[in-house]
Amino acid sequence: MIDLKKCIRSVPDFPKKGIVFRDITTLLAQPQAYQQTLEEMGKYAHRRKADKIVAIESRGFIFGGALAENLGIPFIPARKPGKLPAPTVKQEYQLEYGSDAIEIHVDAIKPGDHILIVDDLIATGGTLEAVCKLVEKMGAHVAGVAAVIDLAFIPWRDKLKTYDVFTLISYNSEAE
Amino acid sequence: MIDLKKCIRSVPDFPKKGIVFRDITTLLAQPQAYQQTLEEMGKYAHRRKADKIVAIESRGFIFGGALAENLGIPFIPARKPGKLPAPTVKQEYQLEYGSDAIEIHVDAIKPGDHILIVDDLIATGGTLEAVCKLVEKMGAHVAGVAAVIDLAFIPWRDKLKTYDVFTLISYNSEAE
Numbered sequence: 001m002i003d004l005k006k007c008i009r010s011v012p013d014f015p016k017k018g019i020v021f022r023d024i025t026t027l028l029a030q031p032q033a034y035q036q037t038l039e040e041m042g043k044y045a046h047r048r049k050a051d052k053i054v055a056i057e058s059r060g061f062i063f064g065g066a067l068a069e070n071l072g073i074p075f076i077p078a079r080k081p082g083k084l085p086a087p088t089v090k091q092e093y094q095l096e097y098g099s100d101a102i103e104i105h106v107d108a109i110k111p112g113d114h115i116l117i118v119d120d121l122i123a124t125g126g127t128l129e130a131v132c133k134l135v136e137k138m139g140a141h142v143a144g145v146a147a148v149i150d151l152a153f154i155p156w157r158d159k160l161k162t163y164d165v166f167t168l169i170s171y172n173s174e175a176e
Numbered sequence: 177m178i179d180l181k182k183c184i185r186s187v188p189d190f191p192k193k194g195i196v197f198r199d200i201t202t203l204l205a206q207p208q209a210y211q212q213t214l215e216e217m218g219k220y221a222h223r224r225k226a227d228k229i230v231a232i233e234s235r236g237f238i239f240g241g242a243l244a245e246n247l248g249i250p251f252i253p254a255r256k257p258g259k260l261p262a263p264t265v266k267q268e269y270q271l272e273y274g275s276d277a278i279e280i281h282v283d284a285i286k287p288g289d290h291i292l293i294v295d296d297l298i299a300t301g302g303t304l305e306a307v308c309k310l311v312e313k314m315g316a317h318v319a320g321v322a323a324v325i326d327l328a329f330i331p332w333r334d335k336l337k338t339y340d341v342f343t344l345i346s347y348n349s350e351a352e
Contacts (some may be wrong), residue, residue, distance in 0.1 A: 025252070025253060034245055062237045062240075065241050076201070076204070077204070085187065085199045166233040
C-alpha cells in the first residue's frame with residue numbers, strides 16, 4: 001500500500017498568503033497512487049450501495065469519472081451556474097463573502113436514487129453541503145460523500161453532520 | 177457496440193442563439209456507452225504509444241482521468257491561468273474576440289514524453305492547438321489528440337494539421 005499523503009504536494013501561500021494548498025496533481029502523476037485512491041473509493045461506494053456518482057466541478061471530475069467507470073454506474077456532473085446545457089435544478093450557498101450556486105441536470109437524478117457525491121478535497125464543506133441538499137431536493141438519497149483529502153482543522157463536519165463522509169487523507173493543521 | 181452518437185443530446189441555442197450544443201452528460205449517464213468510449217480511446221492511446229495523458233479542464237478531466245487510470249499512466253491537468261498551485265508553463269491563444277491562456281505544471285512533463293491530449297469536443301481546435309504547442313515547448317512529443325466529438329463543419333483541422341487526431345463522433349452540420 002502506498003502512503004497517499006506522501007503523494008500530495010503542499011504549496012504554501014496558494015491561492016493566498018497563509019493558506020497551504022494541498023495539491024493532488026502529484027498523486028495523479030503516480031498511477032499506482034491514483035489507482036489505489038480509486039480502489040478505496042470504490043470499496044466505499046459498494047459499502048454505501050451507491051448507484052450513481054455525482055462529481056463536483058472540476059477536480060472532482062477526475063476522481064468521479066474514473067470511479068463511475070470502474071463501478072459501471074452513471075456519472076453526473078454538478079457544475080457552476082450556466083455551464084450545463086439542459087434544464088437544471090439549482091442550489092445556492094453562502095461563501096465567506098457573498099454567495100455561489102451549483103446545478104445538476106433535472107433529468108439526471110430520480111427519486112429513490114442512491115447518490116455518492118465525489119470531490120477532491122473537503123475544506124469548509126459548503127459546496128458539498130449544497131450538493132447534498134440539491135440531491136435531496138430531487139428526491140434522491142445521499143448514500144455518502146467521498147473525497148481524497150479533508151482539512152480536519154476546518155469545522156466542515158458541522159455542515160455535513162447528517163451525512164456519511166469518507167476521506168483518505170486528513171490534515172490536522174495548515175502546518176502539517 | 178452502442179451507437180455513441182445516439183447517446184449525445186443536442187441542445188439548440190446553447191450557449192447562444194444558433195449554436196447547437198452537443199451534450200456529453202447523457203453519454204456519461206449510460207455506463208456501457210461511457211465504458212465503450214474509454215475502451216476506444218484506450219486502444220488509440222496504445223496505438224500511439226502514449227505514456228502520459230494531458231486532459232483539458234474541465235470536461236476533458238472526465239475522460240482523461242478514467243483513461244489514465246485504465247492505462248496505468250500519469251494524468252496531467254491542463255488548466256486556465258491561476259488554477260494550478262505550483263510553477264507552470266503557459267501558452268496564450270487567440271479567441272474570436274480577445275485571447276485566453278492555458279497552463280501545465282512545469283514538472284509534469286519531461287523532454288521525450290509521449291503525450292496523449294484528451295478533451296471532450298473539438299470545435300475550433302484553438303485550445304487543443306495551444307496545449308499541443310505547450311507540450312512541445314516543454315520538449316515532449318504529441319503522440320496524438322483524442323476527443324469524443326468533433327464538429328467537422330468548423331475548420332479545426334487547419335489548426336491541428338501536424339497532429340494525429342482521433343474522435344468517436346463527428347457532426348457535419350449544426351442541423352445534424
